[in-house]
Each structure stands twice: as C-alpha cells, then as structure tokens.
Amino acid sequence: MLGLAADRLRADMNRxxxxxxxxxxxxxxxxxxxxxxxxxxxxFVSEVVNIYFHESEKLLRSLRSLLMDREFSDYNKMGxxxxxxxxxxxxxxxxxxxxxxxxxxxxxxxxxxxxxLRALELLEHEYCFLxxxxxxxxxxxxxxxxxxxxxxxxxxx
Amino acid sequence: xxxxxxSQFHVLAVDDSIIDRKLIQKLLKTSSYQxxxxxxxxxxxxFLGLHQNxxxxxxxxxxxxxxxxxxEVNLVITDYCMPGMTGYDLLKKIKESSSLRNIPVVIMxxxxxxxxxxxxxxxxxxxxxxxxxxxxxxxxLRPHMLKTKFKDQHQKQEEKAAFQSPKQQKTEQNLQQQQxxxxxNKRKAIDEGLSPLRRRTR
Numbered sequence: 001m002l003g004l005a006a007d008r009l010r011a012d013m014n015r016x017x018x019x020x021x022x023x024x025x026x027x028x029x030x031x032x033x034x035x036x037x038x039x040x041x042x043x044f045v046s047e048v049v050n051i052y053f054h055e056s057e058k059l060l061r062s063l064r065s066l067l068m069d070r071e072f073s074d075y076n077k078m079g080x081x082x083x084x085x086x087x088x089x090x091x092x093x094x095x096x097x098x099x100x101x102x103x104x105x106x107x108x109x110x111x112x113x114x115x116x117l118r119a120l121e122l123l124e125h126e127y128c129f130l131x132x133x134x135x136x137x138x139x140x141x142x143x144x145x146x147x148x149x150x151x152x153x154x155x156x157x
Numbered sequence: 158x159x160x161x162x163x164s165q166f167h168v169l170a171v172d173d174s175i176i177d178r179k180l181i182q183k184l185l186k187t188s189s190y191q192x193x194x195x196x197x198x199x200x201x202x203x204f205l206g207l208h209q210n211x212x213x214x215x216x217x218x219x220x221x222x223x224x225x226x227x228x229e230v231n232l233v234i235t236d237y238c239m240p241g242m243t244g245y246d247l248l249k250k251i252k253e254s255s256s257l258r259n260i261p262v263v264i265m266x267x268x269x270x271x272x273x274x275x276x277x278x279x280x281x282x283x284x285x286x287x288x289x290x291x292x293x294x295x296x297x298l299r300p301h302m303l304k305t306k307f308k309d310q311h312q313k314q315e316e317k318a319a320f321q322s323p324k325q326q327k328t329e330q331n332l333q334q335q336q337x338x339x340x341x342n343k344r345k346a347i348d349e350g351l352s353p354l355r356r357r358t359r
Contacts, residue, residue: 029289036183036292044183051176083238087267088176091289 006147013140020133023096025126030093046138052092056127059085063120067113075108078116082108085123097126166302167191171201171235171247172265181234181265181290188295198235198242202250205230205257230260231302236288237266237273245277252281259309261301265290 020026037044059081066078082105089098100123107115168190170181178194185192195201233251235244242250244264251257264277267288274285283301286294311328 032289032291033180036180036187038187040186041183048176048179051179055176083267084174087174087288090267091174091176091180093289 006144009140009144009147013137013144016133016137016140020137025094025096025130025133027093027095029091029095033092046141048092049134049138052088052094053131055088056085060120060124060127063123067117067120072113075111078108079105094130097123097130100126165189165191166231166299167193167229168298169201169204169230169233170194171196171198171233171239171244173197173236173239177236177265177288184290184292184295185234187292188298190298193230198239198244198247198250201233201235201247205233205251205260231305232261232263232298234263234265234286234298237264237277238268245273245280248277248280248282259305261298261305263298263301 017026020030033045033048041047062081063078063085066072066074066081082101086098086101086105089095089101100119104116104119104123107119168185170178170185170192172178172181172194173196175196178196182192182194193204195204233247235247237244244266248262248264251260251262258281261283262281263284263286264282265286265288266273269287277285284294284297
C-alpha cells in the first residue's frame with residue numbers, strides 16, 4: 001500500500017516538473033538547484049525558493065506602488081527593481097518570469113507607462129502561477145517523505 | 158568532506174543579492190571550499206583589510222602581511238552590478254593594493270556585455286562568469302588559487318633570503334616567465350565567445 005502511494009506521488013511530482021519545464025515556466029537552472037540539494041542541506045531548494053518568494057513580493061509591491069503614483073517618472077528606479085527581479089528569477093530558473101521582466105524593462109526604457117502597467121500585470125499573474133505550482137511541488141515532496149518514512153533528496157526527472 | 162581545514166582554500170564571495178549569496182555559498186561549499194559571503198564591496202575590503210592588520214606574526218622577519226594571515230583569502234568572487242562599489246571598483250582596489258593584489262579575483266554578471274568583460278579581464282580579473290553560475294564554472298577556480306599559492310610561497314622564500322644567490326634570482330625569473338605565459342593563454346570570453354556564454358533555453 002505504502003509502496004503504491006510513494007509511486008503515485010513520485011509520478012505526480014514528475015508530471016508536474018515535466019509540465020513546468022515543457023511550458024518554459026522553469027528552466028535548467030532549477031535542475032541545478034535540485035542537484036545542489038544533498039544530505040548537508042536537505043531543504044536547499046525550498047529555502048532558496050522561499051527567499052525568492054519573499055524578495056519577489058517586495059519587488060512587486062515596489063513596482064506597483066511606483067506605477068500607481070500619478071506623478072511617477074522615475075523609470076530609473078523601476079529599472080533597478082527590474083534588474084533585481086530578473087537576476088533572482090534567473091538564479092532560481094524562473095524562466096518565464098525573467099522573460100516578462102525583460103519585456104517590462106524594454107517598456108520602462110522607452111518610458112512607456114501603459115506598456116509597463118501591462119507588463120506588471122502579466123508579471124503578477126506569472127508570479128502567482130509559479131508560486132502556486134512550486135507550493136504544489138513542495139507539498140508532494142512532503143507527502144513523499146511521509147509515505148517513505150525517510151528523508152531523501154529530490155530526484156531529478 | 159574529509160578535507161582538513163588547513164588544506165582548504167578560502168573564498169570570499171561578494172554579492173548584494175541574498176539569493177545569489179546563498180547559491181554561491183552552496184556552490185563553493187559543494188566544491189570543498191571554505192566560504193565567507195559579504196553583501197558589498199566595502200565589507201569585502203574590510204574583511205580583507207582586517208585580516209591583513211591583525212594577523213601579522215611578530216616572529217617572522219618578513220615584511221609582507223599577506224603571507225601571514227590566519228584566515229587567508231585565496232580568491233575573491235564578486236558580482237559586477239552592486240550599488241555603491243561595483244565589482245569592477247572592488248577589483249581595481251584589490252589590484253591597486255600592494256598587500257592584496259596577488260589574490261585572484263573572479264567577476265560574475267548576469268549581463269553579457271563584451272566591453273564589460275574585456276575591461277574586467279584587462280584590470281586583472283582571472284575569469285568572468287555569466288550568471289547563473291554553475292558548478293562546472295567553479296572547477297576553473299582551483300588553478301588560479303594554486304598558482305597564487307605557489308607564487309606566494311616563492312615570494313616568501315625571496316624575502317627570507319635577504320641576499321639572494323644568482324641561482325635564486327634565476328628561479329624567480331623563470332617563475333615570472335611562466336606567469337606571463339599563463340596570462341597570455343588566459344581565456345578571454347570575448348575572443349572565444351565560448352564557455353561563459355551559455356545559451357538559455359527558449
């Protein structure tokens with residue numbers, strides 16, 4: 001019974017990862033993170049990802065408050081936030097989010113406020129989606145650990 | 158794992174991004190290096206300067222503090238884009254310091270800007286890595302640290318023997334020639350357009 005549950009969970013995890021990679025939501029950098037996880041840092045991936053969530057939400061709030069300001073003109077400042085967001089997204093393998101940042105930055109460099117607003121909405125949407133999917137992934141991980149009764153590092157696909 | 162502390166190389170990693178600091182720390186530890194991370198160029202210089210000042214061994218006749226650090230830094234790896242002091246500024250400061258200039262410096266950047274890469278390499282950076290940095294990139298670090306260690310040991314010998322024999326002078330010259338050759342062969346990312354430039358999927 002337990003064996004079946006473990007197999008099913010593993011299949012769920014692989015299916016989810018395959019989906020995320022196939023859709024370009026995650027790229028090979030995420031695999032690098034998984035490979036770095038080991039016995040000395042068994043929660044490495046979730047730790048890094050949680051830092052990413054925390055930082056991203058701060059950045060998204062800053063971006064939104066900049067753009068909501070009627071007198072907004074500091075595209076430079078926005079560029080700085082975007083570079084940070086791009087960098088951290090790239091570091092965890094959040095490929096689609098990084099691509100939206102690139103487009104966002106282009107709009108910002110043209111001082112295109114409407115374009116920036118559209119990009120921000122897309123960014124918020126992508127971020128939300130990724131966060132949900134990664135939470136789902138971590139949940140499956142936790143269930144696998146419980147089902148197996150031992151801790152082991154996340155498998156690659 | 159399994160390496161005695163004294164034989165481990167110590168790397169100072171500089172990055173203002175908390176995620177990248179966590180990543181580079183893990184990458185370096187996985188590669189069996191001792192790691193210290195700081196979030197700015199200023200703190201990096203403090204860390205390097207601090208150890209220069211307070212670990213001078215009064216028993217040695219030698220004058221160079223760099224050889225007698227208790228916590229020696231064998232390599233500095235720094236992000237390029239940082240607020241305040243950039244990685245390039247930090248590189249310059251290290252290379253301009255008589256006590257620090259032998260420490261190999263590696264630059265990391267998320268942007269592939271050829272002029273930036275050239276500038277850093279010309280200023281004395283040993284390598285330029287594109288972010289995100291991979292484990293395979295770090296395998297390039299050891300030769301630089303070994304080369305410097307060998308060079309430092311040699312300089313120590315030079316200083317101890319206040320009056321050099323002609324034979325010793327010749328050895329020093331040979332070493333310098335080897336260094337130059339090493340520098341000429343140094344892979345310049347811009348010329349080869351290869352390893353630091355990785356294609357992103359999509």
